[in-house]
Amino acid sequence: MGRYVRADGLDIWTEQVGTGPDVLLVGGLGDTVESWHFQLDGLADRYRLTAFDNRGAGRTAMPEDPVSIETMADDAAALLRALDIPSAHVAGFSGGSIISQELALRxxxxxxxxVLQSTWPVPDAYLRRWGLFIRWLAETAPAERTFLEGFYLDIYTPRAHNDGTVDRFIEDVLAFPHKQTTENLNRFLDAVLDHDTTNRLPDIDVPTLVLAGGRDSTSRPELGRAVADAIPGARFAVMEEEAHQPFQEIPDEWNARVDAFWRATQTRTT
Structure with a gap:
C-alpha cells in the first residue's frame, strides 16, 4: 500500500515494496506508481523498490512554484533522504529519465x-514537435479515451495495439480516480522540452545503462545513443522490436536486463 511521505515541504505519494538493495523508479509524463506495476511485482524478491508520483501527477499535488526538471530531481532527492536511503539504483523512463539524469548531476x-529508458540529451526538432502535438491533443481531444488512443500510437508497438494490451492499459487509466489535469500535464511537458543536459552528461560518473526501443518514433535510438556516448563508460542497447515503454510490454525481459546490470554494478562496487 502506498503512503504520503513528507519531503522538503511536499507530500509525495510513494509506494515501497521488497527487500534488498534500494531502487528508485522515476516515471514520465503523467505517469504514477502504477506505471511500474510489473517491476514492483517482478523485482521485489531481490530489491527494495521505491516508486512515487511526480508533482502534479496522480496523488502528489502540483505546487504553485515554477516547474522544472531541476525541481523534480530535487523532489526525488528529498524523497530518498526522507526515507533514509543513502543511495539507490535509479531507473527512469522518458521524462523520468531526464529527471534521473538531473538527479545524478545534482x-x-x-x-x-x-538505467535510462527512452531518453535524450535535448529534444531535437522532431521530438519537440511531437511534444507540442501531445499538448495540442490533450487540449482538443473530445474525450479522455480519444486522447489516450491517439497518444498511445507513439508509445506502444502495433503488436500491443493489435493484441489488446493497449486496450487494457486504456481501461486501467480510465478507471484511475486521480486524474492529471491538462494544465499540469502541460507544465510537465514544457519543463521536459526546455531541458538540456548535453554539456553536463560527461559529469555523470556512475554506471549507466541506456535502453532504446528500435520502434520508438519519439525518443529514437539515436537520441539514446547520444546520451550513452556522452556519459563515460555508459552501456547502450537497442530493443529492436520494442517502442517507448518495453518495461510494460515485455516486463520479464526488461526486468532481466536491468537486474543483470544492477547485479554487475553491485559486484563492481562491493
Missing amino acids: HPRLVRSL
Missing part, C-alpha cells in the same frame, strides 16, 4: 547507478 551521492 545529487551524485544519492545515485548508485542509472
Whole structure:
C-alpha cells in the first residue's frame, strides 16, 4: 500500500515494496506508481523498490512554484533522504529519465547507478514537435479515451495495439480516480522540452545503462545513443522490436536486463 511521505515541504505519494538493495523508479509524463506495476511485482524478491508520483501527477499535488526538471530531481532527492536511503539504483523512463539524469548531476551521492529508458540529451526538432502535438491533443481531444488512443500510437508497438494490451492499459487509466489535469500535464511537458543536459552528461560518473526501443518514433535510438556516448563508460542497447515503454510490454525481459546490470554494478562496487 502506498503512503504520503513528507519531503522538503511536499507530500509525495510513494509506494515501497521488497527487500534488498534500494531502487528508485522515476516515471514520465503523467505517469504514477502504477506505471511500474510489473517491476514492483517482478523485482521485489531481490530489491527494495521505491516508486512515487511526480508533482502534479496522480496523488502528489502540483505546487504553485515554477516547474522544472531541476525541481523534480530535487523532489526525488528529498524523497530518498526522507526515507533514509543513502543511495539507490535509479531507473527512469522518458521524462523520468531526464529527471534521473538531473538527479545524478545534482545529487551524485544519492545515485548508485542509472538505467535510462527512452531518453535524450535535448529534444531535437522532431521530438519537440511531437511534444507540442501531445499538448495540442490533450487540449482538443473530445474525450479522455480519444486522447489516450491517439497518444498511445507513439508509445506502444502495433503488436500491443493489435493484441489488446493497449486496450487494457486504456481501461486501467480510465478507471484511475486521480486524474492529471491538462494544465499540469502541460507544465510537465514544457519543463521536459526546455531541458538540456548535453554539456553536463560527461559529469555523470556512475554506471549507466541506456535502453532504446528500435520502434520508438519519439525518443529514437539515436537520441539514446547520444546520451550513452556522452556519459563515460555508459552501456547502450537497442530493443529492436520494442517502442517507448518495453518495461510494460515485455516486463520479464526488461526486468532481466536491468537486474543483470544492477547485479554487475553491485559486484563492481562491493
